[in-house]
Amino acid sequence: MKRIIIIRVCEIFLKGKNRFYFLNLLEEHVKKALSGINFKLEKLQMRYLVEDFDESDFQTIIEKLKKVSGVHTISPAYSVDSDYEKIKECVIPLCEDFKGSFKVETNRADKSFAIPSVELSRMLGGDILSVYGKNIYVDVKKPQNTVKIDMRENGKSLIYTQTIKCVGGMPIGSSGHGFLMLSGGIDSPVAGYMMCKRGMKLSSVHFHSYPYTGEAAKEKVITLGKMIAEYSAGMKLYVVKFTKIQEAIHKKCAEDLMITMMRRFMMRITERLAAMHGGQAIITGESLGQVASQTVESITSSNSVVTMPVFRPLIAFDKLETIEIAERIGTYETSILPYEDCCTVFLPKYPAIKPKMDRILKEEARLDVDALIEEALSDVEVIYL
Ligand code: ATP
Ligand code: MG
Numbered sequence: 562m563k564r565i566i567i568i569r570v571c572e573i574f575l576k577g578k579n580r581f582y583f584l585n586l587l588e589e590h591v592k593k594a595l596s597g598i599n600f601k602l603e604k605l606q607m608r609y610l611v612e613d614f615d616e617s618d619f620q621t622i623i624e625k626l627k628k629v630s631g632v633h634t635i636s637p638a639y640s641v642d643s644d645y646e647k648i649k650e651c652v653i654p655l656c657e658d659f660k661g662s663f664k665v666e667t668n669r670a671d672k673s674f675a676i677p678s679v680e681l682s683r684m685l686g687g688d689i690l691s692v693y694g695k696n697i698y699v700d701v702k703k704p705q706n707t708v709k710i711d712m713r714e715n716g717k718s719l720i721y722t723q724t725i726k727c728v729g730g731m732p733i734g735s736s737g738h739g740f741l742m743l744s745g746g747i748d749s750p751v752a753g754y755m756m757c758k759r760g761m762k763l764s765s766v767h768f769h770s771y772p773y774t775g776e777a778a779k780e781k782v783i784t785l786g787k788m789i790a791e792y793s794a795g796m797k798l799y800v801v802k803f804t805k806i807q808e809a810i811h812k813k814c815a816e817d818l819m820i821t822m823m824r825r826f827m828m829r830i831t832e833r834l835a836a837m838h839g840g841q842a843i844i845t846g847e848s849l850g851q852v853a854s855q856t857v858e859s860i861t862s863s864n865s866v867v868t869m870p871v872f873r874p875l876i877a878f879d880k881l882e883t884i885e886i887a888e889r890i891g892t893y894e895t896s897i898l899p900y901e902d903c904c905t906v907f908l909p910k911y912p913a914i915k916p917k918m919d920r921i922l923k924e925e926a927r928l929d930v931d932a933l934i935e936e937a938l939s940d941v942e943v944i945y946l
């Protein structure tokens with residue numbers, strides 16, 4: 562009896578001609594996520610088996626696989642010889658914690674095995690009942706617990722009771738490379754995670770306003786970046802010093818347009834960094850109407866300074882929906898730590914909710930936009946996460 566982990570990928574994207582491309586990418590990322598751990602990866606049709614690992618690495622492997630985009634579900638399982646007594650010996654302890662209804666489901670790819678699948682399920686069901694029959698009963702239609710027996714053609718059976726939902730989506734790198742504008746807030750890490758799920762490799766850009774925002778604020782972003790990097794199979798974080806630009810806007814432009822102006826600079830700088838480092842899209846955590854800078858007028862204004870596509874996966878999300886995902890992926894607790902973001906520095910009392918384009922352009926003409934951008938780009942810190 563050997564402990565293994567079954568990895569399942571989505572069948573839909575594997576049906577096309579690109580099947581091998583997707584599978585190779587996925588395999589590469591599974592190996593990368595599990596680097597430093599001893600294991601063997603066996604490729605089956607539409608599935609992989611992780612085997613020959615040390616028992617002490619079992620939980621780590623499970624946690625790492627949960628973050629690999631393109632992995633849809635995993636099952637901790639046992640592999641045993643396809644022999645009735647051996648299967649039974651493996652199955653009985655697995656059912657110890659069952660409560661309520663259960664069923665046994667057998668899939669017999671190995672047609673040389675003497676007992677047909679329905680009969681085998683029935684026999685094992687009887688064995689389970691004879692041990693735990695006081696607490697559980699059989700329900701083949703809607704069971705609360707299921708024991709699955711997967712009899713392979715090589716004379717081994719995979720046995721499991723648990724299927725864990727993972728990220729799903731597509732393997733990283735199958736959908737290009739995006740530049741995530743990563744603040745210390747709740748939304749942008751979630752936006753990054755969602756694009757990883759669709760197979761987009763991430764780099765991220767953070768605008769930092771030292772000394773108005775301190776080291777702790779930057780550390781918080783690095784911590785969040787590390788969490789997102791796990792879904793992106795690693796990530797570079799570009800930290801841009803934003804203070805001079807903010808001071809220039811504050812000094813020369815109308816106060817109510819502060820955020821509007823900042824956003825336009827952030828978008829331009831992110832696009833430039835993306836163009837320099839192989840990025841094909843910009844990603845933000847904006848959600849329509851959430852704050853003054855996220856009205857359709859504000860988004861039009863910040864969008865109009867770039868030509869790259871801007872992906873805003875949270876655009877139609879309520880805050881609570883975003884928080885739900887942030888909690889699930891583990892970023893929420895860090896995001897709510899109380900360190901200022903650069904956007905809270907110089908925050909106007911009454912920000913323009915529907916900024917007018919002609920006014921924005923007139924105010925912006927007071928600044929040497931190109932020079933400010935070049936200066937910011939000349940001193941960018943790169944952190945490998
Ligand atoms: P978040 O929770 O992601 O901070 P938010 O609801 O606070 O979002 P805003 O502060 O208006 O919204 O920011 C909108 C988007 O702009 C963010 O989701 C992020 O993509 C980008 N952004 C804001 N501040 C920064 C920053 N300091 N560095 C990089 N990107 C930023
Ligand atoms: Mg924010």
